[in-house]
Amino acid sequence: MVIHKPTGKVEQELILPTRNPKSPHGQFRHVRMTSAGTFLAAHMDLGKVVEYYADGKETWSVLAPSAWAAVRLENGNTLISGNQHCYVREVNAKGEIVWELTQKDVPGIKLFTIQEVSRLANGNTVVCNWCAGGLESKQDWAKTVQVLEVTPDKKLVWALREWTGPADLGPASSLQLLDEPGAAENGDLQR
Secondary structure, eight states, X not given: OEEETTTTEEEEOOOOOOSOTTOXXXXXXXXXXXXXXXXEEEETTTTEEEEEOTTSOEEEEEEOTTXXXXXXXXXXXEEEEETTXXXXXXXXXXXXXXXXXXXXXXXXXXXXXXXXXXXXXXXXEEEEEEOTTTOSOGGGGGGSOSEEEEOTTOOEEEEEOOOSGGGOOOSOSOOOOTTSSSXXXXXXXXO
8 A cells, every 4th residue: 555644545555466365474575666656566475576567567577585575776676685595686677686695695694584675875785684583592593693784795894783781673674774865755765
């Protein structure tokens, strides 16, 4: 649904296909409206990312196992995160992978469930690494990295582990970096 926040009026509603309509949790996450007025949906249960016209007709899709999030980048490519398969991919309009980050690219950091990802103005990528589903014991969570940033050549810039005290951030599903240029509410950020 597209909802006009000041009035609460539903301006548009799309019914998207799902594998199991009775089980909404695993269907899709982070459906976003693009600057072109289309909708980009990460269909977690269908293993693909689909772009829909405003009338709900499909205009583009790409296979993406366990897709958690997808965002259209300024260069026209699409950045996709796969939660159960632990990847971040940038694909072009043909669906070809032009950049990918996987476990082998960050050997000192265990990737559990990659959720939201953001492409920064400087070209780096920030990755949310949610561990709650991958570790049975909460005591083991403190050993994990919640968020990391990598360069286009996959060099680690920083990794955040903040599990103690009043700043305990818990498992990281999404974030918003406040020092990026632009305003999130205007769709200026690549997230």
